[in-house]
Amino acid sequence: MKYILVTGGVISGIGKGIIASSIGTILKSCGLRVTAIKIDPYINIDAGTFSPYEHGEVFVLNDGGEVDLDLGNYERFLDINLYKDNNITTGKIYQHVINKERHGDYLGKTVQVVPHITDAVQEWVMNQAKVPVDDDKKEPQICVIELGGTIGDIEGMPFVEAFRQFQFKAKRENFCNIHVSLVPQPNATGEQKTKPTQNSVRALRGLGLSPDLIVCRSAKPIEMAVKEKISMFCHVEPEQVIFIHDVSSTYRVPILLEEQGIIKYFKQRLNLPIDDQPSDLLMKWKKMACRYERLLKVCSIALVGKYTKLSDCYASVFKALEHSALAINYKLDLMYIDSTELERSMEAENSVKYHQAWHKLCKADGILVPGGFGIRGTEGKLQAISWARTKKKPFLGVCLGMQLAVVEFARNCLNWEDANSTEFDPDTKNPVVIDMPEHNPGDMGGTMRLGKRRTVFKTENSVLKKLYGDEMFVEERHRHRYEVNPELTHCFEEKGLKFVGHDTEGNRMEIIELENHPYFVGVQFHPEFSSRPMKPSPPYLGLLLAATGTLNAYLQRGCKLSP
DSSP states (O other): OEEEEEEEOSSSSSSHHHHHHHHHHHHHHTTOOEEEEEEEOSSSSSSTTOOHHHHSOOEEOTTOOEEOTHHHHHHHHHTOOOOGGGEEEHHHHHHHHHHHHHHTTTTTSOOOIIIIIHHHHHHHHHHHHTSOOSTTOOOOSEEEEEEOSOTTOGGGHHHHHHHHHHHHHHOGGGEEEEEEEEOOOOTTTOOOOOHHHHHHHHHHHHTTOOOSEEEEEESSOOOHHHHHHHHHHTTSOGGGEEEEEOOSOGGGHHHHHHHTTHHHHHHHHTTOOOOSSOOHHHHHHHHHHHHHHHOOOEEEEEEEESOTTOGGGGHHHHHHHHHHHHHTTOEEEEEEEEGGGGSHHHHHHOHHHHHHHHHHHHHOSEEEEOOOOSSTTHHHHHHHHHHHHHTTOOEEEETHHHHHHHHHHHHHTSOOTTOEETTTOTTOSSEEEEEOGGGOSSOOTTOSEEEEEEEEEOOSOOHHHHHTTSOSEEEEEEEESEEEOGGGHHHHHHTTEEEEEEETTSOSEEEEEETTSSOEEEESSOGGGGOBTTBOOHHHHHHHHHHTTOHHHHHHTTSOOOO
8 A cells, every 4th residue: 555645835825735635646547546535624423513614615525524624625536435535634644542541442542633543543554545445346555644733733733643653654655745835926036945945855754754755835836946946955856846726617737737747756755556647547638628718608507695705615516517617618706695595684774785696696597595503694595595496597406496485386386385494493383394213313423314325216207317327226316404394295296396306215316397387406415426527517517508408408418418
């Protein structure tokens, strides 16, 4: 097993996740089996109880793990399926060690950070690196490990110490450290500064790890003189300094790395049994990156949510839309609309924001209402859904978006004026969305209906069934605590809102479709978590096709994309 540790310096959010994913993609293109582990030094057991504004979206895995969004990057880039134990947190490690102590595994010993916590980290990494993540179920050959945060953070120290020890346990030819650093360019001088990188590498060396590659992030391409300076002051060869500047799309990053000789370096440094040239997989990435940059036709989608100030809050939704747009040769124009700004109360409070939000919504080719929790902004989402339904705008509701589509239909088509979800109004006389008692036990962490579950189509006449290739069932990832009330579904079906998919028992409503509408679809699951650059998610693809007016032609061609 070969291990590649990716650390970061100067600032967090520098792009370690994309770089780690890109390195994995390159090695996979050389015919190697690659897995990935993300280490988050926070004390939370998992990411499930975070606000999206803390660390971005919560990504859900097949096994129900609620994890950091970087695992979504790994899955999309490498086309693999990871597990909850591929995300290590300080909370998980300490819980593991404390449970062993209570069990009596350390009888007579003082349990300490060194060696007990550091040993637990190493043991976890070695065990998880062997778990198959590809469809062929073969053991991986390379494990890419990303250490979250920046070097010098107090909460990351036990992990840095664990890998200082681990480099000797694994042996030099099996362990490689890549340090990602920032090369800022102050506007005042316009000069690219190397001192932050020098200080960051010095701090890393002081902790016992020496970088084999220094990946320098910058806004603009870095000059050769800067590369030579970093090489000299950071005690590495010039070819060990890699530049990654801001690019038009993340699909470019593996290509930039490959152009700077990273395959040749890994082959020598880790003694890998590979050719110097990448395979067809990286050529596909090159073609995809070039195609992305040449797109001319534009499709605009309005994303109506409550976490619109930070794009990472809807990272997988954005990627799923981007994959679908690329598949039909359109450039995606994603307009984020804060749902509170569509509400009537906003017109009195700030009429400019109110009218700007409605202007965006009205000019969009399609409307998407993603998942979420809590009552804030729900009335604005209901307004957007009503607009999509009455104006026959293509619409996709995901999780809460589907539940609110049911609430909107009940209020405006069934005339149940107080129809609501018990999440927002526990005393409503028409509870069209109710909680699932077995998924509401009191504790908040890890108690929702999570992970990959089967949805069965109950009718042949379903647009989503056709988009999924006329499969009898689909398996998608879930993350919810509330569901559509199954006792009231017949009222909706009589008025044209069809529940075309349900769970294997037939009790839980999973997919809705509205009759006599170009595309009005709601799904209880999160299809964005399964979307891949070369395999777009069918519900999102359907939205883009409907928004560009090409859905019917696509269905008539037997769900084949035009060349």
